[in-house]
Amino acid sequence: MSIKTITTDDLRRMNGKEGLILQGCDGDPQEWLDGINGLLTDEGILKNGSKFENISVFQNGSLTNILFPFEDGVEIDMGKLAMWRLRSHEQFGGTWLSDYVPNRLGGFVPTSKNGLTYDELQKKTAEFYASGEVYTSPDFQCDQTGGFPTSLCVCWEKQKAWLELNENLLMDRDDMELGYYRDLCADYGIRFCCDIENFNSLLRGLGEDAIRTAELFPDEDESITMGGM
Numbered sequence: 001m002s003i004k005t006i007t008t009d010d011l012r013r014m015n016g017k018e019g020l021i022l023q024g025c026d027g028d029p030q031e032w033l034d035g036i037n038g039l040l041t042d043e044g045i046l047k048n049g050s051k052f053e054n055i056s057v058f059q060n061g062s063l064t065n066i067l068f069p070f071e072d073g074v075e076i077d078m079g080k081l082a083m084w085r086l087r088s089h090e091q092f093g094g095t096w097l098s099d100y101v102p103n104r105l106g107g108f109v110p111t112s113k114n115g116l117t118y119d120e121l122q123k124k125t126a127e128f129y130a131s132g133e134v135y136t137s138p139d140f141q142c143d144q145t146g147g148f149p150t151s152l153c154v155c156w157e158k159q160k161a162w163l164e165l166n167e168n169l170l171m172d173r174d175d176m177e178l179g180y181y182r183d184l185c186a187d188y189g190i191r192f193c194c195d196i197e198n199f200n201s202l203l204r205g206l207g208e209d210a211i212r213t214a215e216l217f218p219d220e221d222e223s224i225t226m227g228g229m
Contacts, residue, residue, distance in 0.1 A: 145165065148181050
């Protein structure tokens with residue numbers, strides 16, 4: 001178990017990682033760790049006796065905040081956590097790491113490679129297609145792929161999102177150009193995505209046409225509807 005003090009610059013280097021950030025956490029961080037573990041256990045969010053072992057404390061302006069990272073070994077019911085975060089937002093200011101950094105800190109520090117090749121991306125996404133329902137957005141002019149028409153895909157069951165090119169438009173491209181665009185998708189990697197809010201946040205990071213074309217809205221029946229078309 002560890003409690004680290006980090007900076008907002010450290011947060012901006014956590015591209016591809018995910019966690020829950022609570023804001024305005026004055027007092028003893030150990031008490032916050034024990035208290036949140038207890039609260040989330042009582043809510044049925046932490047499963048099978050698992051708990052957060054490691055947290056990071058950081059300062060942003062006048063607020064002391066705590067990052068609870070989603071690490072291996074922490075079994076979380078993400079659906080329940082998403083609902084709890086919304087219900088308790090006025091008290092804890094809870095937000096996802098992937099939302100906090102773009103909205104409060106100006107975005108993640110770009111990295112040249114995430115270590116994932118296109119073939120590896122294909123293997124991982126094939127597992128997602130086999131394991132659960134995959135939603136594929138309409139294609140849009142994507143900043144990540146230099147404006148090439150691309151879709152954002154998400155496997156809701158696995159809570160993972162990734163980019164896929166509109167391959168129908170690649171038939172007349174040579175192998176070098178085809179490989180270039182595919183590598184850009186691999187560079188984007190596989191992102192955490194547990195709900196519509198997360199999905200739309202990822203779209204905002206992919207450019208104006210992405211959010212205009214593919215933004216999702218929950219309708220009155222709690223099903224997913226597409227807007228901006």
